[in-house]
Amino acid sequence: MKSVLFSRFFILLPWILIVILMLDVDTRRPAAPLTPRPYSRYAARGGTRLPLRRGGPESGPGRGAEKRNQSGPQPQPKPQPQPEPPLPTIYAITPTYSRPVQKAELTRLANTFRQVAQLHWILVEDAAARSELVSRFLARAGLPSTHLHVPTPRRYKRPGLPRATEQRNAGLAWLRQRHQHQRAQPGVLFFADDDNTYSLELFEEMRTTRKVSVWPVGLVGGRRYERPLVEDGRVVGWYTGWRADRPFAIDMAGFAVSLQVILSNPKAVFKRHGSQPGMQESDFLKQITTVEELEPKANNCTKVLVWHTRTEKANLANEPKYHLDTVKIEV
Numbered sequence: 001m002k003s004v005l006f007s008r009f010f011i012l013l014p015w016i017l018i019v020i021l022m023l024d025v026d027t028r029r030p031a032a033p034l035t036p037r038p039y040s041r042y043a044a045r046g047g048t049r050l051p052l053r054r055g056g057p058e059s060g061p062g063r064g065a066e067k068r069n070q071s072g073p074q075p076q077p078k079p080q081p082q083p084e085p086p087l088p089t090i091y092a093i094t095p096t097y098s099r100p101v102q103k104a105e106l107t108r109l110a111n112t113f114r115q116v117a118q119l120h121w122i123l124v125e126d127a128a129a130r131s132e133l134v135s136r137f138l139a140r141a142g143l144p145s146t147h148l149h150v151p152t153p154r155r156y157k158r159p160g161l162p163r164a165t166e167q168r169n170a171g172l173a174w175l176r177q178r179h180q181h182q183r184a185q186p187g188v189l190f191f192a193d194d195d196n197t198y199s200l201e202l203f204e205e206m207r208t209t210r211k212v213s214v215w216p217v218g219l220v221g222g223r224r225y226e227r228p229l230v231e232d233g234r235v236v237g238w239y240t241g242w243r244a245d246r247p248f249a250i251d252m253a254g255f256a257v258s259l260q261v262i263l264s265n266p267k268a269v270f271k272r273h274g275s276q277p278g279m280q281e282s283d284f285l286k287q288i289t290t291v292e293e294l295e296p297k298a299n300n301c302t303k304v305l306v307w308h309t310r311t312e313k314a315n316l317a318n319e320p321k322y323h324l325d326t327v328k329i330e331v
């Protein structure tokens, strides 16, 4: 009887061992990782099943899948995208004065500037105080702006004398003051008269100005255009029909200056004393750069991207002196 029991036991033993082994292997199979789903019962209970723990000190043999993960190629850390360098701010200094077409000019200008990224408009009124018209206009223009004013002394308000000298200087002073205590942010300064016509491409061109950049200007100097002459990427002369002896035969609309240059030449300003008509640009540029240093833009100065347009004086011959309109309307 005893021997029968023994023999049965020995026959069953391998099977018992096989069953134990299989049970053991089954319990070692990795559990499916639990991804909490918003409405899953597991997630609602805070997760009753632990997610797979990988490669801990307890990980023994027989965990093929985990071993492969450890020894296989490790996932490379993704290259971090470099932060974009900040877009240089374009500071547009615009002198402006009260006249019937003023609001129309400013409207055209604002419509252009609103399409230019990172542009700060410095509007300088030729007046003893900020006017209501310009203040209201700027408040609704939807542009980062600064509103300054300075009157042109009466003695300089004569035909043949340079215009807007004090206003441009006020803009320069504001810029220098603003950046007095901080490291210069990338920026570009441009003198944008209120009556010219500016293409959007012009702002793309000037934004990369390192020191002083130049380009052609249309409808100026008694010609269809004036332009710097460029050879091997350098300015070597000027195509102009008027006072070709000017050191920089260029209109105010034909150049931009980096903020850095403005700040490192704190004395560079527009001068009244000794200034001849048409020499303002040269007198100013002489203080901050040389012709050799100029950076030609607009495809080596072969494209006109700005026009020195002039709006004709409005004809108000029929404007009534008496029997005025019953409402007051701003034009």
Ligand code: UGA
Residues within 6 Å of the ligand: 094, 095, 096, 097, 125, 126, 152, 157, 161, 162, 163, 164, 167, 192, 193, 194, 195, 251, 252, 253, 278, 280, 308, 310
């Ligand atoms: C040319 C140049 O393009 C100007 O940059 C230069 O200032 C001017 O000559 C000059 O004689 O000094 P032009 O079209 O003849 O320009 O001049 P305006 O357009 O009448 O004036 C230039 C800027 O100064 C304008 O933005 C205008 O609004 C402003 N301005 C003009 C004043 O602020 N006050 C004035 O009394 C006259």
Ligand code: MN
Residues within 6 Å of the ligand: 193, 195, 196, 308, 309, 310
């Ligand atoms: Mn003009």
